[in-house]
Structure formats: structure tokens, C-alpha cells
Amino acid sequence: MDWKLFIARRIYKNKEEGERNVSKPAVRIAIAGIAIGLAVMIISVAVVIGFKHEVRDKVIGLGSDILITSLDEVQSYQVTPIVGDDSLMSVLGAMPGVRHVQRYATKPGMIMTSDNFQGIVLKGVSQEYDLTFLKRHLLEGEIPAFADSVSSFQVLVSKTIADKLGVKVGDKLSTYYVENNIRARRLTVAGIYQTNFSSYDDLFLLTDLRTVVRLNNWKEGQVGGLEVSVSDYARLNETNEQMLSFFYGKTDRYGGKYYSQTVEEVYPQIFAWLGLLDVNVWVILILMVGVAGFTMISGLLIIILERTNMIGILKALGADNTSVRKVFLMLAVFLIRKGMVWGNVLALTCCALQHFFHLIKLDPAVYYIDAVPVELNVGVWLLLNVGTLAVSVLMLVGPSYLISRILPARSIRFE
Structure with missing residues (x-):
């Protein structure tokens, strides 16, 4: 087994076993940040996808995907x-x-x-x-x-x-x-x-x-x-x-002359309104990724400061800065993974409750439907999980360079 992975697992398991350390609250906050951020992203995307499909299907159900009429009717608004x-x-x-x-x-x-x-x-x-x-x-x-x-x-x-x-x-x-x-x-x-x-x-x-x-x-x-x-x-x-x-x-x-137009051309206001929902989703995704990433950064920095003595010993034994950084990045992946598991459990539970019991209602006169719809797309769900993991780890690469500034001679004596 790779020694870097072995040490990262030992540190992670020690925290799980409840050893005394000052970083535990920060780590829990970081895990909670990942969990809440991912849950909000999954729920937001599921609601928007569900809402867009429900409204679109209702508009199409009342008419069709493509409408073929007289060209004179399109130009004059008379029934031709x-x-x-x-x-x-x-x-x-x-x-x-x-x-x-x-x-x-x-x-x-x-x-x-x-x-x-x-x-x-x-x-x-x-x-x-x-x-x-x-x-x-x-x-x-x-x-x-x-x-x-x-x-x-x-x-x-x-x-x-x-x-x-x-x-x-x-x-x-x-x-x-x-x-x-x-x-x-x-x-x-x-x-x-x-x-x-x-x-x-x-x-x-x-x-x-x-x-x-x-x-x-x-x-x-x-x-x-x-x-x-x-x-x-x-x-x-x-x-x-x-x-x-x-x-x-x-x-x-x-x-008579024929003319063909799509449902999106017949109801441009409705589909323009649905298109604006995508902007809201991107804003939510960026904010949640930022919150989750910064909580992980603070947690990682506290862990590094707490393990200064261990870092010094590893360097004294011949480990270079890159290897030590990989130890802490692997540890961060373990913590992010735990937060993502809880985030998925929370999001899927909320989506299931809303889908089967319609707990959150809407005014159909305004939104065209009587309850908040949710539709979980497997591809989008996987992309959110992979993207959250990748972005969170990338955000930690910069702070991990703090390890290169820790000198073995001083850090071994650090208490």
C-alpha cells in the first residue's frame, strides 16, 4: 500500500474514533458544508428540471410540439x-x-x-x-x-x-x-x-x-x-x-398556404421564462460550491497546523513537500466523500418526500402546477457529485502549499 494513502487513512480513522484534537469542530463544519451544499445543488437542479418538464409537457399537451396552420392566419391573426x-x-x-x-x-x-x-x-x-x-x-x-x-x-x-x-x-x-x-x-x-x-x-x-x-x-x-x-x-x-x-x-x-412553427415560437413568453430558471440554477451552484470549498479550505488549514509536528517528522525522514501535500489532499478527499454521502442522503430523501407526498404546494394560477415538481436526472446527479468532488479538491491544492513553508527543525519541536 502507498505510504501516503496509509497515513491519510490513519489520520482519518483517528478522527473517526474520537481522539482529542482541536480540528474536530472545523472538520465537522467542513463536512456539513459539503453535505448541505451538495444537497442544495441536487434539490435545486431536480426542482428546475421537474418544473421545466411539467410546464413544457402541459403546454405541449394542450397543443403539440409543432403547429401547422395557414400562413395567412399567422400574418393576420384571423382563423384561416x-x-x-x-x-x-x-x-x-x-x-x-x-x-x-x-x-x-x-x-x-x-x-x-x-x-x-x-x-x-x-x-x-x-x-x-x-x-x-x-x-x-x-x-x-x-x-x-x-x-x-x-x-x-x-x-x-x-x-x-x-x-x-x-x-x-x-x-x-x-x-x-x-x-x-x-x-x-x-x-x-x-x-x-x-x-x-x-x-x-x-x-x-x-x-x-x-x-x-x-x-x-x-x-x-x-x-x-x-x-x-x-x-x-x-x-x-x-x-x-x-x-x-x-x-x-x-x-x-x-x-391556402401552409406554415409550420414550433411550440416555443407559439408561446415565446413561457419558454423565455423557463429559460431564465437556468440562470438561477447556475447562481445557486456557484454559491454552494464556493461555500463548500471555503469551509473545506478552513478545515484543511486547521488540520495542517494541528499536524505540524507530524509534517516535520515526515520531512526529516525524507518525504518531500509534494508527498506530504498528497497525504493531506487524500485526507481531504475522505472528508469530502463523507460530506457527499450525507448530502446525497439528505437530497434524495427530500426529493422522495416531495415527489410522493407533495409537501410543498404552489399556486396553480401563477405556476400552472399545484405542487413543486422534482425530477432527478441520473446523468445530472452523477455530474454534480463528480463536479463537487473535483472542484473541492482543486480549491484545496493552493492552501496545501502551506506545507512547503513548514521547516522540519522548527516543526518537530512544535507543540
Whole structure:
């Protein structure tokens, strides 16, 4: 066994056995600093990753990764249809990186009751619509069988609208839409959902595609747009560029021009806000690494001063400064390792408690979710541990040079 490692272990084990030494409080503080710093870093990153994914998945669940609409609609903000027939959907669905394609249409209108009214957007979807997100947020009732060929006259209503209008599952809603004249539809509430996404819950009712297409007086095959889900979100922009290239210069049989944009382009404010969270994480990481590193520096300096006599003896026996420095750096690694173990235990325990019991709540009107989410990425977790160990040891290299200033003749007599 390397003699430097042997001495470092002996010093570490002596401290563990509780021998009298003045450095014990400083060492405990250093270990606690490493533990708390690493725990805060792991928890912070887990919360930010979880929060970003929860909000992103909610935005995508309400729409899609890529939205294909009419170019005229993008430029004028008017609802302009495009042709979204089965052949186009088959071509798009076969493109690399595309997981799913679905049609939709929208129609702004109003709900009126005997004593209240509410502006709405009626969104029609077809039989290929992915219901996974809606099923996860359905509170009451059931999701009707949406289709593009038959009008069901059933709708899903958000809890926000249901509470405001005082309606429940099975009630009839009188809805009105302005075209050349006022058109009315009497719809039955089939279910009530809640996404906690106010811009959606405050407006949208979901029904079948056929109802909305007829309200808009669109021609055969026309829809409001196509929602495309990608198989790999990391390649979102690449897939969108592929869509733009495919539609470049193409028009549908009615002269409509296609345009493709990502969910990040549709909701730039939300994704810009999520991007700012990364800055907060970096600030926390830098502060915690600094705190942990400086507590270890103070602990190491106290240990070196306490072991001045031993350092002198080692030098008198022929050990050079580099070898003695390695002894204390190895000792520091043992102490950092102990702090990291406790830090991981603390962080993982806190993350598990929050994940399973949702102890810390959030206001869904502000944050779109009702509890602090945590998502532990194994790769990021390993990187934090390795980075903490590496940075902490590197910060101790400079202070360890104090050993070179200790002279054997004086230090052997040091008490």
C-alpha cells in the first residue's frame, strides 16, 4: 500500500474514533458544508428540471410540439383554414422524427345562461386526437367520441368555466357564434377537466371536429390546422425545418398556404421564462460550491497546523513537500466523500418526500402546477457529485502549499 494513502487513512480513522484534537469542530463544519451544499445543488437542479418538464409537457399537451396552420392566419391573426386530408396526414406521419399528427379547428363564441355569460373558443378535434393528456386532467364525466364526420353535440368544459357558470356534467349549454349572422348550438357537458393553465382553462371547450367545421362554413377537407408530435424533443427545430422545407411553395387545392412553427415560437413568453430558471440554477451552484470549498479550505488549514509536528517528522525522514501535500489532499478527499454521502442522503430523501407526498404546494394560477415538481436526472446527479468532488479538491491544492513553508527543525519541536 502507498505510504501516503496509509497515513491519510490513519489520520482519518483517528478522527473517526474520537481522539482529542482541536480540528474536530472545523472538520465537522467542513463536512456539513459539503453535505448541505451538495444537497442544495441536487434539490435545486431536480426542482428546475421537474418544473421545466411539467410546464413544457402541459403546454405541449394542450397543443403539440409543432403547429401547422395557414400562413395567412399567422400574418393576420384571423382563423384561416387549410386542407388537412388523410393523404397529407399520411405523408407528414411518415416523416422522420414525427410521432403523431392530428387535426383541429377553432371557433370563437359565447356561452349564455339565464344570469351569466362567458366568452369561449370552441375547439374541434377528430378521432385521431391523442386523449392521453385529457384523460390525465379529467375531473368528472367522460370524454366523448370525437369524430370528423358526425356531430356529437357534446363538449368538455374546464372547471373554471363550469364553476363560473354553475354547470355540471349532463347540463345543456347555449352557445352562440357570429358569422354573417348569429348561429347557435346547444351542447351537452360530457365532462369537466382542469389543466391549471389559465389561458386554456378560461376559454376552451372541446368538441368534435365536424361541429366546428360546419360552424365555420368551411369546404370539404378544410381544417383549422394540424398538430404534430415529435418523437425526440431535442430535435424539435430540426423536425420543424423539415416541415418548412416540405411546405415551401406548396398550396392546397383552395389556394391556402401552409406554415409550420414550433411550440416555443407559439408561446415565446413561457419558454423565455423557463429559460431564465437556468440562470438561477447556475447562481445557486456557484454559491454552494464556493461555500463548500471555503469551509473545506478552513478545515484543511486547521488540520495542517494541528499536524505540524507530524509534517516535520515526515520531512526529516525524507518525504518531500509534494508527498506530504498528497497525504493531506487524500485526507481531504475522505472528508469530502463523507460530506457527499450525507448530502446525497439528505437530497434524495427530500426529493422522495416531495415527489410522493407533495409537501410543498404552489399556486396553480401563477405556476400552472399545484405542487413543486422534482425530477432527478441520473446523468445530472452523477455530474454534480463528480463536479463537487473535483472542484473541492482543486480549491484545496493552493492552501496545501502551506506545507512547503513548514521547516522540519522548527516543526518537530512544535507543540
